Structures are given as C-alpha cells and as structure tokens.
Amino acid sequence: MPTLTLYGAPGSGAVAVEAALTLIGQPYSLIDAVTWDEDDRTSGDRVLAANPLRQVPALVLPTGEALTESAAILIWLAEQYPDARLAPAPGDPRRGQFLRWMSFVSAAIYSLYWVKDDPTRLAPDPAAGPVLVARTDDRIAECWRMMGEQITPGAWLMGEALSVLDLYVAVVSRFRPRRQRFYAAAPNMADIIRRVDVHPQLQTLWAERYPFEPGWDAV
Ligand SMILES: N[C@@H](CCC(=O)N[C@@H](CS)C(=O)NCC(=O)O)C(=O)O
Numbered sequence: 230m231p232t233l234t235l236y237g238a239p240g241s242g243a244v245a246v247e248a249a250l251t252l253i254g255q256p257y258s259l260i261d262a263v264t265w266d267e268d269d270r271t272s273g274d275r276v277l278a279a280n281p282l283r284q285v286p287a288l289v290l291p292t293g294e295a296l297t298e299s300a301a302i303l304i305w306l307a308e309q310y311p312d313a314r315l316a317p318a319p320g321d322p323r324r325g326q327f328l329r330w331m332s333f334v335s336a337a338i339y340s341l342y343w344v345k346d347d348p349t350r351l352a353p354d355p356a357a358g359p360v361l362v363a364r365t366d367d368r369i370a371e372c373w374r375m376m377g378e379q380i381t382p383g384a385w386l387m388g389e390a391l392s393v394l395d396l397y398v399a400v401v402s403r404f405r406p407r408r409q410r411f412y413a414a415a416p417n418m419a420d421i422i423r424r425v426d427v428h429p430q431l432q433t434l435w436a437e438r439y440p441f442e443p444g445w446d447a448v
Pocket residue numbers: 240241242243264265283284285286297298299300335339340342343
C-alpha cells in the first residue's frame with residue numbers, strides 16, 4: 230500500500246498517531262514540523278502543505294487527501310485497520326462512550342493549548358499570561374477529573390481492549406500541567422495510562438519521540 234505521510238513533532242499530539250500506526254504495524258513517512266518553535270519558523274511552516282491552521286498532526290493519504298484533527302485521525306486509523314482492534318466498532322455498545330471521550334479530549338482539553346502555549350493570542354497584555362496559563366491548567370485538571378468520574382474503565386479505558394483513546398490520553402496527559410496533576414485528578418485512569426507508557430511495542434517510539442526524561446511527569 231502506498232505510504233501515509235504524517236506531519237508531526239516530538240512531544241506533540243502527533244505522537245499518539247505514531248503510536249497507533251506503530252501498533253497497527255503500518256509504515257509511514259514522517260515530516261517533522263515543530264509548530265511552536267519561534268526560532269525556526271521554517272520547521273512549523275512545513276505542515277502548511279497539509280494544514281492551513283499550521284498545527285500537527287496532519288496525515289496525508291496516498292490519494293493526496295489530508296486529514297487534520299488528532300481525534301479524527303485516530304478514529305479513522307482504527308476504522309481503516311480493523312484487524313488491529315484499536316476501537317469499539319460501530320454497533321458495539323461501547324461505541325458511543327468511545328466517540329464521546331475522543332471528542333472530549335480533543336475539544337475540551339487539547340484545543341486549550343492554542344491559548345495556553347501563547348496567551349497573547351487572546352490577551353495581548355503579557356501581564357495577563359501567567360494567570361491565564363494557571364487558570365487553563367486548572368480547567369484541564371478539572372476536565373480530567375470529570376472524565377475520570379464519568380468513565381468506567383476495565384483493563385483499559387474502553388474495557389478489556391486497548392484503544393486509540395488510551396494512546397490519546399497517554400499523550401495529551403503528558404502536556405502541561407503534566408501527569409502528576411492528571412494522576413491526582415483522575416486516579417482511576419492513572420494505572421491504565423502508566424500501562425500505555427510501558428507497553429512493550431511502544432518503547433522505541435516513546436524513547437525517540439517523547440522520552441521519559443527526569444521530571445517529565447511534573448509541571
Ligand atoms: N485540534 C488540533 C490541535 C492540534 C494542536 O494544537 N497541535 C499543536 C502541537 S501539540 C500545534 O501544532 N500547535 C501550534 C499552534 O496551534 O499554533 C488536533 O486535535 O489535532
């Protein structure tokens with residue numbers, strides 16, 4: 230099958246897409262576009278070929294069609310490669326909750342980083358930045374708390390099989406305010422997500438694309 234091309238960056242949400250592709254066993258070409266590097270705008274500009282919003286991840290299909298939005302890409306991959314069993318299939322009783330939490334991580338949590346990473350985008354006075362960041366961190370922790378209270382996990386977040394939701398939460402919960410806050414907010418998800426960290430098939434990927442450096446889990 231012709232190659233998929235992923236625009237990504239180390240330590241970004243695109244690493245969840247790389248994790249899904251790794252578990253699927255689907256080779257892909259990777260183009261790094263570090264969209265938040267103000268010292269190297271040319272790096273981030275690479276993704277403009279696939280996403281006018283200048284955000285990663287973006288996945289370009291063999292047809293040339295571009296998919297953006299991490300949740301959509303992850304759900305699409307699970308559908309395209311059903312043998313990998315990375316999502317409850319349409320018709321499965323867990324499908325509704327799966328779609329709910331995939332959308333929730335994207336809409337309620339991940340989208341906040343557009344402001345949090347550069348508060349001057351909405352509050353031009355630099356003095357407003359620290360308060361905005363602190364309150365956004367509180368909101369993110371509150372969202373994890375609500376998700377933890379509402380979800381009923383099994384061995385994995387969606388029951389007895391690992392899904393792209395586990396991969397998605399494992400990556401997004403590593404963004405600031407990082408894992409210690411996540412563990413405290415959603416203790417019933419903590420051990421599950423730690424098991425994603427130690428998944429044998431993902432060790433090389435984590436080491437290369439999102440290493441567990443000292444202090445990686447604290448703010
Ligand atoms: N809604 C997008 C958000 C993607 C996103 O925020 N990506 C970050 C990297 S983790 C980015 O490229 N940020 C640069 C920017 O927003 O300007 C998705 O779910 O894929």
